[in-house]
Amino acid sequence: MSEEDQQHFLDVMMGGLANDDSSVGVYATRPEDYDIFSFYLEPLIREYHKIEGSTKQEHDWNIPVGEYVLTKIDPRLEKVSMRARVARNVKGFNLPPSMDKAERIKFENKMVEVFDSFGIPGKYHSLTPGHKNFISDKEADELRHKHFLFNDMTTDNHLTSSGVASDWPFGRGIWISTDETKMIWIGEEDQLRIISIVQGNDLGQVDKSLHDLLTGIEKSGLQFAEHQTYGVVTTCPTNMGTGKRQSILGKFPNITKQGTDEKKLKDLARSLGLQARGIGGEHSNMDKEGTADISPSARFGVTEAIVTKRLWEGLIKLYDLEKQAGEGGERQNCCIIQ
Numbered sequence: 623m624s625e626e627d628q629q630h631f632l633d634v635m636m637g638g639l640a641n642d643d644s645s646v647g648v649y650a651t652r653p654e655d656y657d658i659f660s661f662y663l664e665p666l667i668r669e670y671h672k673i674e675g676s677t678k679q680e681h682d683w684n685i686p687v688g689e690y691v692l693t694k695i696d697p698r699l700e701k702v703s704m705r706a707r708v709a710r711n712v713k714g715f716n717l718p719p720s721m722d723k724a725e726r727i728k729f730e731n732k733m734v735e736v737f738d739s740f741g742i743p744g745k746y747h748s749l750t751p752g753h754k755n756f757i758s759d760k761e762a763d764e765l766r767h768k769h770f771l772f773n774d775m776t777t778d779n780h781l782t783s784s785g786v787a788s789d790w791p792f793g794r795g796i797w798i799s800t801d802e803t804k805m806i807w808i809g810e811e812d813q814l815r816i817i818s819i820v821q822g823n824d825l826g827q828v829d830k831s832l833h834d835l836l837t838g839i840e841k842s843g844l845q846f847a848e849h850q851t852y853g854v855v856t857t858c859p860t861n862m863g864t865g866k867r868q869s870i871l872g873k874f875p876n877i878t879k880q881g882t883d884e885k886k887l888k889d890l891a892r893s894l895g896l897q898a899r900g901i902g903g904e905h906s907n908m909d910k911e912g913t914a915d916i917s918p919s920a921r922f923g924v925t926e927a928i929v930t931k932r933l934w935e936g937l938i939k940l941y942d943l944e945k946q947a948g949e950g951g952e953r954q955n956c957c958i959i960q
């Protein structure tokens with residue numbers, strides 16, 4: 623390996639080297655890192671997404687509306703916060719860990735041009751000091767309170783040590799549609815996080831909303847970074863493939879014993895191929911009702927449609943376990959994960 627590549631490899635591993643609590647511990651700094659350091663990243667990607675043999679990423683947005691309806695699981699799941707997002711990076715730019723301040727600002731401005739012309743009504747809010755769409759700290763906090771805007775990235779050691787959070791808050795911001803169901807984060811862990819949040823009970827509806835937004839952006843002519851095997855290129859290998867994470871906010875008071883045993887829910891979720899996070903996103907806590915963000919873990923080697931199906935099938939099992947735990951279920955669910 624050339625000396626320059628050795629330096630890049632160190633950069634890729636920095637998040638893990640500096641944080642003992644890392645579960646994955648790497649962030650790509652440029653799309654080509656996935657080829658240059660494939661000896662390391664390939665096995666890691668396959669292990670995380672549980673891929674055996676050689677799989678090439680396929681895409682499929684054919685997701686039924688009216689089928690994955692949460693009230694079928696429990697009639698009380700009438701109004702649930704459902705979220706889906708895809709991570710994207712644009713061809714010709716470095717990935718966030720190795721962007722410098724000028725590149726971050728250039729990228730933000732390129733996106734503002736897209737927002738001005740891409741046809742979905744909405745507004746861009748910038749965190750970049752001096753930007754024409756700049757918002758105050760107070761306004762930013764209000765958007766965080768609504769769970770729209772991402773947190774101050776400098777409070778996350780994984781993001782600071784890897785360089786993802788560098789030059790904060792320059793080149794960072796959020797576009798929000800007028801109806802507040804669609805949003806686009808600029809300059810977080812990936813250059814773009816394209817998101818839909820819908821309050822309701824049909825998982826297919828949130829996919830439709832997200833796909834409409836993604837298609838709108840694609841029509842603007844932006845070309846996303848793609849890898850011939852791994853699909854969409856993302857900063858963290860956990861997002862490679864579809865880049866799609868789909869979740870609901872659900873309450874699991876029985877499994878978590880009123881939020882006091884988060885680990886129990888996390889372990890059960892893991893055994894079902896799901897991830898359970900707190901209400902404020904990654905590394906946040908659950909509340910007294912055991913409210914958790916539940917999503918399938920795999921994003922590579924599955925299509926967008928399969929991510930939704932896995933969430934649906936996982937939720938059926940998880941809510942069943944929640945019901946059992948409520949029926950004095952320690953006895954009944956003690957042996958699910960062995």
Ligand code: ARG
Binds near residue numbers: 645
């Ligand atoms: N690098 C962190 C770790 O290894 C985060 C991994 C997954 N999360 C993410 N936001 N990419 O724990």
